[in-house]
Amino acid sequence: MKEKTNCNCCINYIFDEEYNCYGCQVDLDEDEMVRFMGKSYDNCPYFQFNDEYKIVRKQK
Template identity: 60%
Template sequence: MSAKTNCDYCINYAYDEEEDYYECQMSLDEDEYARFLKNSFTNCPYFRMGDEYKIVKKQM
């Protein structure tokens, strides 16, 4: 059984400052996008755990 994913921890879930909201940056098909909007997007094939340390290293 696969573990559930949480978009809040995904590297592909980014904040859009211009629109003032978070969005998935992956190109989702219609069914995937509907599940994403309903917050029932479990076992996402695009989920990648965000690594804050890698982000900080790029900023240095």
């Protein structure tokens, strides 16, 4: 079973002020970019959950 990934929750999905939109900061190759733009990018090998509280929990 493929794991679904949500770019909105990924640490690599950042806001680009120059283009005024969100995008993946990972240097994707042409095939990966086509999948990303087509929103069919399941089981992304670059996905890292953006957990801003992870550091705080480790400090306790």
